[in-house]
Amino acid sequence: xxxxxxxxxxxxxxxxxxxxxxxxxxxxxxxxxxxxxxxxxxxxxxxxxxxxxxxxxxxxxxxxxxxxxxxxxxxxxxxxxxxxxxxxxxxxxxxxxxxxxxxxxxxxxxxxxxxxxxxxxxxxxxxxxxxxxxxxxxxxxxxxxxxxxxxxxxxxxxxxxxxxxxxxxxxxxxxxxxxxxxxxxxxxxxxxxxxxxxxxxxxxxxxxxxxxxxxxxxxxxxxxxxxxxxxxxxxxxxxxxxxxxxxxxxxxxxxxxxxxxxxxxxxxxxxxxxxxxxxxxxxxxxxxxxxxxxxxxxxxxxxxxxxxxxxxxxxxxxxxxxxxxxxxxxxxxxxxxxxxxxxxxxxxxxxxxxxxxxxxxxxxxxxxxxxxxxxxxxxxxxxxxxxxxxxxxxxxxxxxxxxxxxxxxxxxxxxxxxxxxxxxxxxxxxxxxxx
Amino acid sequence: xxxxxxxxxxxxxxxxxxxxxxxxxxxxxxxxxxxxxxxxxxxxxxxxxxxxxxxxxxxxxxxxxxxxxxxxxxxxxxxxxxxxxxxxxxxxxxxxxxxxxxxxxxxxxxxxxxxxxxxxxxxxxxxxxxxxxxxxxxxxxxxxxxxxxxx
Ligand SMILES: Cc1cc2nc3c(=O)[nH]c(=O)nc-3n(C[C@H](O)[C@H](O)[C@H](O)COP(=O)(O)OP(=O)(O)OC[C@H]3O[C@@H](n4cnc5c(N)ncnc54)[C@H](O)[C@@H]3O)c2cc1C
Ligand code: SF4
Numbered sequence: 001x002x003x004x005x006x007x008x009x010x011x012x013x014x015x016x017x018x019x020x021x022x023x024x025x026x027x028x029x030x031x032x033x034x035x036x037x038x039x040x041x042x043x044x045x046x047x048x049x050x051x052x053x054x055x056x057x058x059x060x061x062x063x064x065x066x067x068x069x070x071x072x073x074x075x076x077x078x079x080x081x082x083x084x085x086x087x088x089x090x091x092x093x094x095x096x097x098x099x100x101x102x103x104x105x106x107x108x109x110x111x112x113x114x115x116x117x118x119x120x121x122x123x124x125x126x127x128x129x130x131x132x133x134x135x136x137x138x139x140x141x142x143x144x145x146x147x148x149x150x151x152x153x154x155x156x157x158x159x160x161x162x163x164x165x166x167x168x169x170x171x172x173x174x175x176x177x178x179x180x181x182x183x184x185x186x187x188x189x190x191x192x193x194x195x196x197x198x199x200x201x202x203x204x205x206x207x208x209x210x211x212x213x214x215x216x217x218x219x220x221x222x223x224x225x226x227x228x229x230x231x232x233x234x235x236x237x238x239x240x241x242x243x244x245x246x247x248x249x250x251x252x253x254x255x256x257x258x259x260x261x262x263x264x265x266x267x268x269x270x271x272x273x274x275x276x277x278x279x280x281x282x283x284x285x286x287x288x289x290x291x292x293x294x295x296x297x298x299x300x301x302x303x304x305x306x307x308x309x310x311x312x313x314x315x316x317x318x319x320x321x322x323x324x325x326x327x328x329x330x331x332x333x334x335x336x337x338x339x340x341x342x343x344x345x346x347x348x349x350x351x352x353x354x355x356x357x358x359x360x361x362x363x364x365x366x367x368x369x370x371x372x373x374x375x376x377x378x379x380x381x382x383x384x385x386x387x388x389x390x391x392x393x394x395x396x397x398x399x400x401x402x403x404x405x406x407x408x409x410x411x412x413x414x415x416x417x418x419x420x421x422x423x424x425x426x427x428x429x430x431x432x433x434x435x
Numbered sequence: 436x437x438x439x440x441x442x443x444x445x446x447x448x449x450x451x452x453x454x455x456x457x458x459x460x461x462x463x464x465x466x467x468x469x470x471x472x473x474x475x476x477x478x479x480x481x482x483x484x485x486x487x488x489x490x491x492x493x494x495x496x497x498x499x500x501x502x503x504x505x506x507x508x509x510x511x512x513x514x515x516x517x518x519x520x521x522x523x524x525x526x527x528x529x530x531x532x533x534x535x536x537x538x539x540x541x542x543x544x545x546x547x548x549x550x551x552x553x554x555x556x557x558x559x560x561x562x563x564x565x566x567x568x569x570x571x572x573x574x575x576x577x578x579x580x581x582x583x584x585x586x
Contacts, residue, residue, distance in 0.1 A: 394540025
């Protein structure tokens with residue numbers, strides 16, 4: 001191993017995506033002088049990961065994918081090491097090791113390595129034309145492949161958030177797609193049957209085919225390139241492009257064997273601190289408290305990555321704020337139907353004291369469902385009409401008892417005016433400090 | 436920071452705030468010209484009057500100190516103005532992912548179906564002494580003041 005001069009910094013951050021950016025912004029609010037090194041295995045550009053679907057769709061240009069401007073690092077007095085992979089964290093020596101063998105010493109370390117795509121072993125999948133869809137590079141590679149091979153049809157494995165985003169992008173590029181999903185419906189973890197059915201219908205109207213309760217058995221190819229897939233059911237589909245999007249898992253490679261506590265993700269407390277006091281983790285890699293109690297969980301969504309990053313950064317700079325626990329939430333527009341789901345939305349019937357309010361107009365693709373527990377809002381699904389959805393999210397976060405206005409919750413014009421006077425006044429006449 | 440506060444007891448539901456908000460965000464800022472040439476028929480103002488029976492009040496972005504819309508915005512379009520503390524929205528960057536609609540507890544970000552972007556987000560009438568809705572409220576149901584330093 002080549003011996004090179006060791007760099008050190010007060011704060012070392014692994015990653016330069018949303019959790020990392022929120023963290024350094026929070027650090028700089030308190031500590032303008034402490035040295036910061038950020039290391040990323042991707043490029044210097046701070047891009048928005050969810051926007052890769054807009055990019056693949058041709059809806060945004062590369063320059064509009066910037067989450068922060070190019071001058072960000074300089075402005076925040078940060079030394080960036082781009083296209084450098086961290087391979088190991090060594091807590092006993094307070095160093096991280098890079099792929100080239102060099103070491104970086106840290107005072108405090110934040111790990112925001114995000115998630116990595118789950119790739120099930122599929123026979124024949126090691127050929128050209130099979131992709132994941134989680135990085136800008138993936139989007140660029142898919143885009144190039146589509147052009148070079150004049151792709152007309154594609155198969156997407158997985159109807160979760162990322163699979164559907166890939167579907168949206170490919171539909172926009174006039175590619176015929178089939179989505180293959182093992183569950184019996186799309187977005188199975190956040191959508192109920194009714195919500196999925198509305199979207200199923202809208203998708204098929206756009207020429208997208210859905211194969212539910214099925215999966216890919218093998219990828220068929222010719223001359224080293226995909227020509228189709230065979231499903232478990234025996235069905236064969238022709239396709240020149242396959243996107244594997246069955247999920248992401250925390251990218252915990254670099255902490256293995258380090259003594260940092262890991263379950264599914266890196267386990268953190270409500271200040272995003274790991275079991276080692278000068279090491280923090282935030283975003284898709286972290287396993288943190290859930291809002292409704294119960295076991296800690298990995299919540300791989302953008303708003304939470306930001307919040308966790310901000311809390312971690314503040315804590316590292318000495319300002320304690322408390323993570324209130326993560327709530328699953330998503331806003332996805334599929335086949336021109338907007339949808340929002342927040343909190344507990346899928347029930348199995350065994351829950352106590354739970355009440356469900358529902359209203360639908362399936363003809364117009366409209367559906368509204370509210371889940372209450374002991375009269376407090378725990379979840380909402382809105383399909384078709386999503387205006388002012390955040391009012392429900394706010395009621396969930398503030399654990400407001402809805403007993404006195406429950407019957408208004410499903411109204412189309414449900415608003416701040418529908419809330420009890422005391423709560424409403426607190427909302428509109430205090431200094432707003434929403435969480 | 437200075438914020439707009441609402442006294443619902445004084446609101447008479449005249450909706451002058453909506454009208455003056457729309458005018459303040461045109462080029463000419465002249466009410467007759469604005470309504471004749473500049474403001475589309477179905478335009479939404481950045482202030483929304485909620486009304487039910489005798490109760491009404493005008494609601495606009497609260498410019499939250501810990502704004503959930505900024506944290507949820509995945510393009511960076513929603514940002515805090517470093518100087519004034521106001522929460523502003525950059526329409527150029529917005530792609531209409533509706534994440535802010537999902538999290539704004541006041542429900543004051545709205546989608547424009549024509550542009551598929553968030554539209555008319557309150558900017559506190561940047562640069563003016565008093566936002567147009569406050570300045571034109573005939574009954575002082577809207578006030579613009581700094582309450583943070585009292586307790
Ligand atoms: C296509 C797509 C669409 C999405 N849409 C939505 C959506 O609509 N709404 C939503 O809430 N969420 C969405 N998400 C999820 C969202 O993007 C993530 O929750 C968010 O990006 C997590 O941020 P993060 O900072 O934790 O990690 P990531 O964004 O995953 O970033 C990880 C960072 O760590 C770096 N890194 C990783 N390993 C190493 C290493 N060994 N050495 C050095 N650097 C390393 C990477 O280069 C990167 O900078 C979507 C994701 C995808 C892929
Ligand atoms: S848009 Fe909503 S969440 Fe954002 S600052 Fe304004 S009131 Fe707060």
